[in-house]
Amino acid sequence: MTDAAGSGRAEATPGQADLPPRPRDAAWTLARAARLPLRGRMALLVLAGTLPLLAFNLGSIHADFRHERDRAGRQALELARGLALAVEGELRTRMASLEVLALSRAARRGDLADLRAMAEAVVAQHATDATILLLSEDGQQWLNTDLPADAPLPVRGTLDNQRRVFATGQASVSDLYGGSVPGRLVVAIDVPVRDAAGRVRAVLAMNPSLATFDEVLRRQHQGNGWIITLLDRGGRRIARAPENDSLRGAPMPRDFMPAWAMGGDGIVTTTTPKGEALLAAHARLPGAGWGVVVAVPMAELTRPAWRSALTSTGVGLALLLVGLGVAHRVSLSVTRPIAALRRLAAAPDSDQGKLARATGLAETDEVAAALREEARRRIDATAGLKDSERRLRLVVAELNHRAKNALATVQALALQTARGEAGSDPARFASEFGARLQTLSRAHDLLTAMSWEPAALSDVVRAGLAPWLEPPDPRLSFHCACSPVPPPASPGQAQAIVLALHELATNAVKHGALSRPGGRVAVTCWAEEGGAVGIITWQESGGPPVPGPPARRGFGTRLLERALAKDLGPGSQVTLDFEPEGVRATMRFLPRRNAAAAEAMAAAC
Known part of the structure; x- marks a missing residue:
């Protein structure tokens, strides 16, 4: 038995000695490759050199696609947030007008005739087809600017927003709902009307035109295939750019709603009603609870990546074939x-x-x-x-x-x-406050266009005088010197200059040179000290004689004499002279340099 066992250990399986050694590492594989003809070895070298590069290039293309997708998502989210603030501003403007009406004596006393006249003035001021209503707690309309004063008034069908106002005593913006006219969708801005004891006794409401929100979105739409949508709290479409009336009031796709229900801002992947993939960035309005969605078609992002991948693959394969064709001729080198x-x-x-x-x-x-x-x-x-x-x-x-x-x-x-004097007159307050808000909005639009970088001084002056330059008033002239180029104004300085010029022009229309046909106003901007100091002058002539500094300082005078120099920053100086022939104002400031704005100013000159 022992001999048999030893014999078993010593014997080998028939043919085992003829088998090659087992491949234990990569060295054996390289040894087998070394046995190939030179042409085969060159082919392997060409494949080893080309295919990894092709894969690396495709990986880079994929990484670039992901980077471009992330960049587009960030841009869409920034645009959604900016639009959310713009829509919030539109709502706040109208809400402020309603709150002014609600505080008027006519609203408190229930004087419908006077209240109707004031409401129609507010509607005319906003220059839209908005409707202002006065409603009781049960939804019965007491006033409707869309209907004659003696017409029978209906009951509001949806009372959710109205009940919220009565419950909280605060102004509220509704979701999209069906109006009293069949097939018409509306939103409502409701503010409380209180009695002498401070109790909410009625609701003053405005139904702004949905076209107003379409216009806000349209102004920011760049025609690049992106889709901008304004949603209410429930995710229903209020406005859209590009416009599509068939989708107004329709809910967003189901795969988008979970992210919307969570609230806040974010970026998700969703689909269109036709099933096309979208990269959607959404942002909530700070106060109303609505939201803005900016959707980027994924096809716009994947098409360049596929084109680059196919081109890269084709080029790689072509190089591979060329390498294989010449491999046997250059094997030694x-x-x-x-x-x-x-x-x-x-x-x-x-x-x-x-x-x-x-x-x-x-x-x-x-x-x-x-x-x-x-x-x-x-x-x-x-x-x-x-x-x-x-x-x-x-x-x-x-x-x-x-x-x-x-x-x-x-x-x-x-x-x-x-x-000021407008505080006792709601209509005058609404007019002056609205004009100042519009001036602030123009300054904001200018800074948004410049990505909140310093703006060219000529653009800042034009923003402040836009109501008198578009269409142009022949009595007002504006000239900006080109040599040396006036320095750009920082965002804070630009906003202060726009407000100051608006107040000067408004005062000139009321009391100064622009209040007479023969009056003239000359606005000039230039630079001193080689472009290091910016100067703007305002000179009135041909108007009523100026008796001297006013005894009572209004808002515009206080803005120019106190706040403007502070807003323009260190080293700035503002002078306001009440000369007999006309008011003269001079603004000097030391801005922070910005190469892009300076080049734009030089190109404009």
Whole structure:
């Protein structure tokens, strides 16, 4: 038995000695490849050199696509947030007009005739087909500016928003609902009307035209295939750009609603009613609970990536065939260039320039150049990403600061207007406050167009004098010097200058040169000290004689004499002279330089 066992250990399986050794590592595979003919080895080298590069290029294209998708999502989200603020501003403007009406004596006493006249004046001021209603707690209409005064008035069909006002005593914006006219969709802005004891006894409502919101979205739509939609709290479409009346009132797709129900801002993937994929960024309005959705068709993002991938694949395959065709002719001169190319591919990006430029073979030189170019792009991309992150943080911080500053400015405008002579006259208050809000809006539009970077001084002056320059008033002339180029104004300075010019022009229309046919106003801007100091002058002539400084300082005078110099920053100076022949104002400021705005100003000159 022992001999049999030993014999078993010593014997080998028949034919085992003829089998090759087992492949235990990559060295065996390389040894087998070394047995191939030279042409086969060159073919393997060509495949090994080309296919990884092709895969790397396709991976880069995919990474670029993802980066472009993320960038488009961020842009869409920024646009959605900006539009949310714009729509909120539209609602707040109308809500302020209603609150002024609700505080009037006619509303408190229930004088429907006087209240109707004031309401019609507010509707005419907004220049829209909005409707103002006065309703009781049960929804019965007491006043409707769309119907004659003696016409029978219906009962409001939807009372959810009205009940919210009675319950909270606060103004509220409704969701989209069906109006009293069959087939007509409306939204309502409801504010409480209180009696002498402070109890809510009625609701003053406005049904703004939905076309107003269409226009707000249309102004920001760039015709690039993006879809902008305004939604109510329930996710129903209020307005859309490009316009599609058949979708008004329709809910958003089901796959979008969970993200919408969670509230807040975000970016999700959804589909159109036709099943097309969309990248949708949504942002909520701060007060109304509505939201704005900016949707980017995924086809707009994937089409360039597919085109680049197909082109890259075609080019890679073509190079592969060329390499296989010439491989047998250059077999003796390939090994060294391939080794050099391998060293180049394995080197870190920072060491690419230290290696030899020429490998000894034109094809590998091209691949090496591509590797170096790709390394340079990676280095540039890394630097660009860091710069983009810095700029994004700066833009977010600037947007937050500007939003707070805009709200504070609106509050100050309302308070100062109410404290002046217009405070006792609701119609005059609404007119003056609305004009100042529109001026602030023009300043905001200008700064938005400049991405909150410093703006050219000529554009700032035109924004402040837009009502008198478009269409032009022959009595008002404006000239901005081109040599040296006036320096640009920072966002805070631009807003202050626009408000100051509006107040000067308004005062000239009421009391100064523009109150007479023969009056003249000359506005000039130029630069001193080689473009380091910006100067704007306002000179009136031909108007009523100016007896001297006014005994009572109004809002405009206080703005020019106290607030403007502070807003223009250190080193700035504002002078206001009440000369007998006309008011003269001079504004000097030291802005912060911005190359893009300075180049734009130079190009305009």
